[in-house]
Amino acid sequence: MYFNDSVREDENRAPFPECFLTGSAFRVVNGSSDIETKAYYATQPAGEGFPQSVASGDPTSSGMMIWTRVDPSLEAGASDIEIGGGGFEWPNKPHDKNNSSFADLIDQGKTVMFQVSTHPNFSFVELSGFSPVWKDHDHVVRMDLDGLLHPNETYYYRFITRSGLVSKAGRCRTLPPEGSDCPAATIGYVSCQDYTSGYFNALAHLADEQMDFFLHLGDYIYEAAGEASYQTGLEARQITLPSGEDKAFTLEDYRHLYNVYRTDPDLQKLHENHAMVATWDDHEFANDAYAPAVAPDDSLEPDLKRRHSANSAWLEYMPSRVYVPSRSSSSNALKLYRSMTIGDLATLYITDERAYRDAHPCGEQELERYFTDGCENIHSPDRSMLGREQKDWFLGELKNSSSLWNIWANQVQITQLKFLGRYINLDAWDGFAHERQAIAQTVMNKGIQNFIVLTGDFHSFEASYLQEDYSRDGHKFGVELMVGSVTSSNLNEMVQKNLNNLFDHTSPLPQNATLEIFRTFLPDALSKRIIPTEFLFKELQNAIKIENPWIELFDSTSHGYALLELSKSRAVWTAYAVESIEEKQASKSLLLQCEIPNGEAAINVKEKNSLFG
Structure with missing residues (x-):
């Protein structure tokens, strides 16, 4: 059939x-x-x-x-x-x-x-x-x-x-086997690996780790692949699409991206050494995409043909188990969301946060999506990121779990993130606050213990508390552990590139939003160019932590990967950074480490080697 x-x-x-x-x-x-x-x-x-x-x-x-x-x-x-x-x-x-x-x-x-x-x-x-x-x-x-x-x-x-x-x-x-005694397990995870931005040496280091499998939380490819003069990536890593366009639109374009990415020796080494559990985020199709097949940077009209081409290439190149409906009109109906158990130790829930989500709550202009005051629509009960069927499945899986640890493979930041009173990113869960609260209530009301959310997307390493409400004394019910990017630009690089008027398609925030942050926070950084970049970023990062006190650890200066080691008594999160992505080989170092004790929503910091702490 x-x-x-x-x-x-x-x-x-x-x-x-x-x-x-x-x-x-x-x-x-x-x-x-x-x-x-x-x-x-x-x-x-x-x-x-x-x-x-x-x-x-x-x-x-x-x-x-x-x-x-x-x-x-x-x-x-x-x-x-x-x-x-x-x-x-x-x-x-x-x-x-x-x-x-x-x-x-x-x-x-x-x-x-x-x-x-x-x-x-x-x-x-x-x-x-x-x-x-x-x-x-x-x-x-x-x-x-x-x-x-x-x-x-x-x-x-x-x-x-x-x-x-x-x-x-x-x-x-x-x-x-499900339910069998399992004393320990290790999961590696990564996200956001733009080929043109640098070398995948972080993946070579991850390949050498002793782990049960690794998670890829999305942005396995980037649909943008323009010429070197248009981007800030390495000239030796540039990609020319079959269509000749700067972005992928056809099946041949998307296939070519996977074809090129998979020739990378470090990515090959990782796949040869370990099994992958993958979901997609937006760049496997288009930036900030939402249903039905809308790429807001390109058009507000659905492009089902382009979406189908992107999905087709993903399905061809990813060793992922998908669930096929008996009748369907589009490959969007394939169910990527699924769960897997690791003995009696953990259940992993893998969600799809692109194929079913509603449009952005306050509009599709860049400054309506990023660094924005927000709007009442953020809290609308009629809006969903997961879609009704996936949401019911996810909450049902949580309620029925008998595992010691409950791990959510989540694509975009779930904890609130504000700066100078404005929401930094409404493409993340801040744009779907009502549904986020429904998940929180389920975890708290059902007494679900050891709830850990693994996140990518924002190109930053972060350990934060999940809270019932995001205030200084909000009730804590779990932990979010965000991994930085493999190569895509982090906030530190975003600051440097924007001060030098360089376009970057992999930045966690668009250029207009970044410039607005600078104008509001430190206007002299733009008007007079007198503030050193290092000082500017240090002030920016520290201000983010102060305004969002549920963030315990934060670093947006590094590229790398993370490990989550689970045992019956604790979960240990370790973030590793590579020295450079501009060289094929680079050493790694321990960046951040914390421990989450069994039965506690607590982040016990063990190591903090971030440049700006």
């Missing part, structure tokens, strides 16, 4: 066979199989023919998604019609008998053999089989091995073509 039959005739909207979306288009081979496997063996150096390497994602206690892409100049692949419409159905169990059509795909070299082993040298293969190379979907391979592997086990996987190409080996780990 095709997903989105209504746009099947539009070649730029890439309808998906359901077996592609579910990752079910593969066949496991065992010793008694009638399928010939001897023709698939490695004869080439590992990695040749697989320019985007490999990736895994969404681990469970019995499997995970695995992914690769085969060079289309070396392997033809199979069309959707051949794979999903060739007169046969993919079996409910991937080792069931199938008809001759599948064997024909294998004989023609339109598939890859996958191998899964507990040994890095594949001396013994626990699981093997075949999956098609999806010609109509940028030659990716995508499959879901859930139900086929054992819990609490480290696995290695690779792909082999009939022509002898073999991928690098990927490594991933299955989770403990």
Whole structure:
């Protein structure tokens, strides 16, 4: 069955066979199989023919998604019609008998053999089989091995073509069974990785960490990719889109962005070493996007074709488990929101805060979205970021949780953030205060303990208290832990670039809002250029902390990643910063660290090495 039959005739909207979306288009081979496997063996150096390497994602206690892409100049692949419409159905169990059509795909070299082993040298293969190379979907391979592997086990996987190409080996780990005793777990997380702004050396360091998986909280790509003269990124990292535009609008544009990003050696290393759990934010489509498919910086009219192109590329390149509705008119209806459990230790809730959200509350001009007095519409009960169905699901999951820790993979800042009495960012949860309060009331009224929110988006490291109301004596009921960006500009860089009249598409605040902050806070910084940038930023950062006392730790000078280490007695949050993003290799250092004791909404600071503290 095709997903989105209504746009099947539009070649730029890439309808998906359901077996592609579910990752079910593969066949496991065992010793008694009638399928010939001897023709698939490695004869080439590992990695040749697989320019985007490999990736895994969404681990469970019995499997995970695995992914690769085969060079289309070396392997033809199979069309959707051949794979999903060739007169046969993919079996409910991937080792069931199938008809001759599948064997024909294998004989023609339109598939890859996958191998899964507990040994890095594949001396013994626990699981093997075949999956098609999806010609109509940028030659990716995508499959879901859930139900086929054992819990609490480290696995290695690779792909082999009939022509002898073999991928690098990927490594991933299955989770403990739901409800089973789990003494500890470690989750890494990142967000906001603009390729043109710098090198992904933070991801290389994250790849070396010992962790169960990593979270990507969004802005995996940036849709803006103009010329070096227009941006402030590194010249060696510039991207030219197939359309020739400065922003991605077509399926080919979005595919090209993922194609280029995934050639980065540091991003490849991270994917090869660890499974990813991902959601999207706005830049996978367009800045500050909201439903239905509106990109307010470009047009206030919905652009369903562009949104579908962006979603299609995301689905093709992300090893993520999505839930497919039986009937739908747009890939926006795919459910990215989901939960996963780690034994009895934790439940992770992954939400989608773009596909269902309402427009900004006070208007779509930059100074109506950023550094604004706000409006009554912020508190309207008719407005939603999550949408009714996702909100009901999320609150229901929280109420029914029996896990020790409840972790929310959230994209945009949930704690209130004001400066000089104005809201800094109404694209975040400050623009949806009524729904934020409904979440807070559920957590407090149901006595949900150990509620931790992991956040990205604002390009800053931050540890803050979740409060019933954001006043100096507001009741605390949880903790928000924000990770800084991998490369996208932080507030310190925003100050420097704006004082030098440099445009930056990755800044956490738009240029007009930044200039208005300067005019209001320290007007001489603009009119006379007499205030040193370092002093200006120190004053700005300190003023933010004073006006928002629920912020315990704050740093917007660094790039890096964060780890959350969970145990039965505490959660430990550690933020690491890299020395530079302008060099391919850079050392890392411990930036911030705090501890959240079991049963307490408390932030006990252990390390604070921020430049401006």
